[in-house]
Amino acid sequence: MIGQGHSVAPKRLCHVAEIPDGTARGFSFGSGLDRREIFIFRRGETLYGYDNACPHQGTPLNFLPDRFLTEEDDAFLCTTHGAQFTIETGFCTLGPCRGKRLTKIELRVEDGTIFWVGA
Numbered sequence: 001m002i003g004q005g006h007s008v009a010p011k012r013l014c015h016v017a018e019i020p021d022g023t024a025r026g027f028s029f030g031s032g033l034d035r036r037e038i039f040i041f042r043r044g045e046t047l048y049g050y051d052n053a054c055p056h057q058g059t060p061l062n063f064l065p066d067r068f069l070t071e072e073d074d075a076f077l078c079t080t081h082g083a084q085f086t087i088e089t090g091f092c093t094l095g096p097c098r099g100k101r102l103t104k105i106e107l108r109v110e111d112g113t114i115f116w117v118g119a
């Protein structure tokens with residue numbers, strides 16, 4: 001999924017096969033004020049990548065590792081106050097930040113390996 005924003009030095013994340021179809025995986029980089037968290041959701045051959053920061057309060061969406069989906073697996077869920085986001089767009093459809101969006105990140109796949117290449 002192509003995001004909009006500036007490029008960053010490409011970071012190798014994992015192999016596509018390490019994210020089973022229909023699941024998500026979180027990654028974090030840096031520490032302190034430089035800490036950055038992202039997550040990727042895979043549906044078939046399509047990858048959706050976002051900053052792991054809720055537009056409501058900026059906190060990570062998940063409490064448990066790699067758990068980003070609702071029970072129905074049909075939207076992303078912020079476990080802090082229950083906001084829900086469309087998988088394809090990151091648009092918030094329910095909760096205190098309704099109308100706002102998760103920030104997309106830009107990914108690239110080379111020989112099955114996923115790289116984070118943009119903000």
Ligand code: FES
Pocket residue numbers: 054055056057058059078079080081082083095096097
């Ligand atoms: S921090 Fe996500 S809904 Fe409040």
